[in-house]
Amino acid sequence: MKYYWIKLDSCWSLSRTLMRDRNDDIMIDNKSENLSRRELIREGLVLAGGLVLAGSLSSCGGGNKKGEEFIRLAFNENPLGPCPKAREAMEAERNKPRTLTGLNRYPDFLQGDLFKAIAEFHNLAPENVVPGCGSSEIFNIIASCFLTAGDVFLTAVPTFRLPSEYAGLWGAEIKEVENRNDHGIDLDALASEVNQATRVIFLCNPNNPTGLVIKKNDLENFLASAWQKNPETIIVIDEAYGHYVEDPDFVSGRDYLGEGPLVVVRTFSHAYGLAGARAGYALAPLELADLMGGLRTPSLSEMGFHWKLGANYNRIAWAAAIASLKEGGEHLNRTRELNQKIKTVYYQAFSEMGWEYIPSETNFILANTGIPGDRIQAYLYKNGIQVQSGNAFHSRYANWIRASTGTEEEGRIFAEALGKYSADSPVADNVPRLYWWGY
């Protein structure tokens, strides 16, 4: 029982820290320190609900004052959307007779064909697969499965922050190693930090927000030296943007699954264009996948349920994910081609502005605007375009913005808007929080 109270307490303090850090309009007053545990939990739930609502209000796109849609270049989504086969599969799923296998029916709790499709795609066994409601759920599963007070979660900074947030929620100490001056992840410094307390190391490859990859040799050396220092450290490699990489020196962590406690995390949200469907997965050696699989909703291995049971993909996400994997790569190629084209447009626009940028292996680019990124973000917002301010990722990038690639038209509008920027350009004074945990 004590165990659960500790977790609830840390959950509460996390939501409190998040809200305070972000200076959101939800104020926490000191009297909450004196509330009973029951009241804290109740209040925590209300606030958590507020967070979700605020998140959806600020990130759902919406429109500008003229009622037009924003151009969304803030969330690294695929402007082409899902592949035609996935669209067809979703439509078919939606229209199934409601009495047999329609949306009024729970999905198959064994999720057999989903496991099989992912496993076949990666030439692995279904037992190596852990489906997640987006890869975000996988990071929660990793933290809840492997981390507790006294463990260290080691990661680079800046990087995708959600996994650290979950690690903190489950009581782990977060150890962050600053990226190098050339913006790359400092693998030597990370390796030197590994010790017996290091339970999980998180690597994002390619990294968000820098867009840089870890090269094959460097990854291999890192895995070897980290596991030499602690063979039980679980290394998590998030490859959310792996499909966009052009660098031939990039290698997927999937190739090293047999070599140690490794978890490779993938998502359908970006290159597959299914961010709204919420579909992701992990690939892991049997022993790890077995533990993680037991924590998918609504499965609970502690209650003796079979690890494969779960319903964390809804029927529509499920159909879309399988169709995307079986599509044959045509849509992925189109996605990559468009991405390369738009990256060139952005590079040129940044150069014309005299802005430094980091050539990216992903579908987003960090550019140094030379003035507060918040200002450029507010200027673009005023013009109906959403980007992230680098300030959201790290103070080191306070003068940067991160822009995702869009369609050709969106790329052109973005470049034109930048070209028209001047010191006295009007800016929006009400940019809602567009940043959540590094997305």
Ligand SMILES: Cc1ncc(COP(=O)(O)O)c(C=O)c1O
């Ligand atoms: C690096 C990285 N990993 C994981 C995610 C989460 O993706 P999802 O939960 O949509 O699969 C994101 C989202 O932007 C991301 O940037």
